Amino acid sequence: MSKIKSILSQVTESQNILILGHVMPDGDDISSVASLTLGLKQLDKNCLGAIDSPIPEYYKVFHGVDQLISYEEYSDFSPDLVVVLDCSSPDRVGRFESMLSQCKTIVIDHHATNTFFGGTNWVDSSYAATAQMVYTLNKALGVVYDSRLATVNYLGMATDTGFFRFSNTDERVFKDAAELVKLGAKPHFVATTILENKRIEQLKLFCVMVDHMIVEDSLAYSWLSYENYVENGCADDDSTGFVGEMRSLRNIEVAILVTEYPKGEVHVSLRSKNWFDVSKVAAVLGGGGHARAAGCSFKNTRLEKVLNEIVSTVKDHLWGERSETGEVS
Numbered sequence: 001m002s003k004i005k006s007i008l009s010q011v012t013e014s015q016n017i018l019i020l021g022h023v024m025p026d027g028d029d030i031s032s033v034a035s036l037t038l039g040l041k042q043l044d045k046n047c048l049g050a051i052d053s054p055i056p057e058y059y060k061v062f063h064g065v066d067q068l069i070s071y072e073e074y075s076d077f078s079p080d081l082v083v084v085l086d087c088s089s090p091d092r093v094g095r096f097e098s099m100l101s102q103c104k105t106i107v108i109d110h111h112a113t114n115t116f117f118g119g120t121n122w123v124d125s126s127y128a129a130t131a132q133m134v135y136t137l138n139k140a141l142g143v144v145y146d147s148r149l150a151t152v153n154y155l156g157m158a159t160d161t162g163f164f165r166f167s168n169t170d171e172r173v174f175k176d177a178a179e180l181v182k183l184g185a186k187p188h189f190v191a192t193t194i195l196e197n198k199r200i201e202q203l204k205l206f207c208v209m210v211d212h213m214i215v216e217d218s219l220a221y222s223w224l225s226y227e228n229y230v231e232n233g234c235a236d237d238d239s240t241g242f243v244g245e246m247r248s249l250r251n252i253e254v255a256i257l258v259t260e261y262p263k264g265e266v267h268v269s270l271r272s273k274n275w276f277d278v279s280k281v282a283a284v285l286g287g288g289g290h291a292r293a294a295g296c297s298f299k300n301t302r303l304e305k306v307l308n309e310i311v312s313t314v315k316d317h318l319w320g321e322r323s324e325t326g327e328v329s
Contacts, residue, residue, distance in 0.1 A: 131156025
């Protein structure tokens, strides 16, 4: 509660506020940045929401998302406060990282792997989504919710719980989501926009991933090269959700998807089903996340090298922990 009071005080005292999300944004991140930006603008703050990565087009139908700017669009704005949302470490804001040392910084996040890099850190992994924390903050600030703001704020809660299927789904997130629906949020619109908005090119890319997939006991892993994306007319965000499909296989505890982007960048997505903590593996490799969903990125390297390293690391942890805990697949 003292952290929230401190944040309320700093936000109230500040006029020029920069709100940052993380690179390769997901629904919770996009929702959180848009919802807080809209809330603070309602309070007559000179506020900018920014993300240093392309935002998938289908998210731009949600109120406020099309107003978020990129790093290239950022200019002539001198914030007296930076609020970083849904980021576990400073590098997650991409090229905006240099801004963090220039003025007061608040970090609001629900990742247990957070490094507490802000001047004020409200980090609470008991929340299912950072969007919940933004909702709590907006209410405390006196922000008035209409249907459009309620819907974009609901978006983060829905997506980060896998539409209320993941193990982080609890009574509190149901309560907050229900409040937003009462305020006008449209669950059907969110679900159809996110879950039923695939392009045929994505299904073709998915087929490539399945062709590459290897299953070993309770582990499933696959990879997509940059050429695979280009050949199928896809961008990096077109493989969103693929790793979850691998996790959905019967008897699979851990799923790994390694993807390659231009300029030698390789990203690893990790998911687990019941008991294995993938955030521990991600943290060892410089990443972070949650017990059931985590990731890490590498630069100036080869896909094959990362794939071999991550599979070997996961196997060491997976087989070791299973023997220690007595878990079976």
